[in-house]
Amino acid sequence: MKQINWKQLGFHYTETDYIVRCEYHDGKWGEPVVTSDKTITLHLSATCLQYGQEAFEGLKAFRGADGKIRIFRMEENARRMARSAEGLCMAPVPEDLFCRCILLALENNLDYLPPYDTGATLYFRPLLIGITPRLGVGPGRDFLFAVIPSPIGPYYPVGFHGTPFIVNRRVDRAAPFGTGQFKVGGNYAASFRGTEAAHAQGLSCLFLDSVERKYIDECGAANFFGIKHGKYITPASTSILPSITNNSLMQLARDNGIEVEQRKVLLEELADMTECGACGTAAVISPISRVIDPDNGKIYEFGDEPGQVSKMLYNALQDIQYGRADDNHGWCRVY
Ligand SMILES: *Cc1c(COP(=O)(O)O)cnc(C)c1O
Numbered sequence: 001m002k003q004i005n006w007k008q009l010g011f012h013y014t015e016t017d018y019i020v021r022c023e024y025h026d027g028k029w030g031e032p033v034v035t036s037d038k039t040i041t042l043h044l045s046a047t048c049l050q051y052g053q054e055a056f057e058g059l060k061a062f063r064g065a066d067g068k069i070r071i072f073r074m075e076e077n078a079r080r081m082a083r084s085a086e087g088l089c090m091a092p093v094p095e096d097l098f099c100r101c102i103l104l105a106l107e108n109n110l111d112y113l114p115p116y117d118t119g120a121t122l123y124f125r126p127l128l129i130g131i132t133p134r135l136g137v138g139p140g141r142d143f144l145f146a147v148i149p150s151p152i153g154p155y156y157p158v159g160f161h162g163t164p165f166i167v168n169r170r171v172d173r174a175a176p177f178g179t180g181q182f183k184v185g186g187n188y189a190a191s192f193r194g195t196e197a198a199h200a201q202g203l204s205c206l207f208l209d210s211v212e213r214k215y216i217d218e219c220g221a222a223n224f225f226g227i228k229h230g231k232y233i234t235p236a237s238t239s240i241l242p243s244i245t246n247n248s249l250m251q252l253a254r255d256n257g258i259e260v261e262q263r264k265v266l267l268e269e270l271a272d273m274t275e276c277g278a279c280g281t282a283a284v285i286s287p288i289s290r291v292i293d294p295d296n297g298k299i300y301e302f303g304d305e306p307g308q309v310s311k312m313l314y315n316a317l318q319d320i321q322y323g324r325a326d327d328n329h330g331w332c333r334v335y
Contacts, residue, residue: 006118009153043133047140053130055084064323087182089139119154162289172210180239219278226276275307
């Protein structure tokens with residue numbers, strides 16, 4: 001075990017001993033390589049640099065209450081990355097190869113898996129890029145898949161609390177039939193103008209649909225959910241990234257007798273919601289304390305404390321991830 005102050009670890013990159021990488025040439029994937037070299041030599045004309053052929057993922061391994069290691073819904077990340085690859089005309093990484101690379105990244109960095117009860121986890125960042133040198137516009141034929149592990153600290157070192165958001169109608173992160181449903185770097189680059197403007201005011205950015213700018217799309221880089229008349233409401237949109245956390249929370253809501261609606265959600269519906277939050281792998285749930293709509297001079301208030309349903313769902317999901325509750329849906333791979 002490394003001498004790391006796990007509770008002080010922030011939510012930033014901490015280098016581990018090894019990464020895993022694998023290359024695709026001549027129509028097939030090679031064998032994964034475990035290496036301590038975190039750099040690559042890349043032609044400046046590589047399609048990832050010239051035309052943004054890049055997709056990524058994010059998932060975690062948890063040290064459980066029983067001392068066992070759990071990786072949460074890894075196959076779902078593999079499938080989503082395959083869809084992102086196809087969305088950018090890249091060769092998909094087969095599911096078994098994806099999972100093998102994650103396991104190699106775990107096994108070779110066990111010293112960096114934080115102990116139970118620290119709130120810290122071992123995060124994996126799988127990355128897929130086009131590496132064919134070409135200046136003529138078009139997709140490459142060669143790809144690099146890598147898994148970069150990093151221990152990360154607890155998202156809420158001082159407890160679960162709300163975050164304020166602001167609506168931005170002057171920046172769209174993704175078009176309805178663009179790449180919003182894929183986990184690609186280009187969506188992030190496109191959203192930075194919005195997220196940075198919000199951060200400058202100490203806020204996070206709430207993106208609306210990019211056609212009418214009436215419906216809630218994504219909260220920064222997380223999905224939105226709200227509780228209205230006791231129901232779990234989350235947007236259906238072709239420009240949203242299907243969050244595995246949101247999918248899991250919807251299932252846990254149903255398991256607990258809460259009705260789930262996945263449909264277009266008007267921004268004004270916030271007025272009828274008792275609580276709402278952003279959800280994703282990083283924080284599970286980040287409760288929303290307030291949403292400011294500067295164009296209409298409206299503020300929707302939810303308070304700093306997480307609501308009852310958010311707390312219940314957050315605990316239910318974390319209990320499964322840490323092995324404190326039965327994993328009835330078979331979400332964890334246990335080692
Ligand atoms: C990764 C991501 C999410 C969250 O997905 P999870 O699978 O729950 O981690 C939501 N929105 C965007 C834009 C993302 O990139």
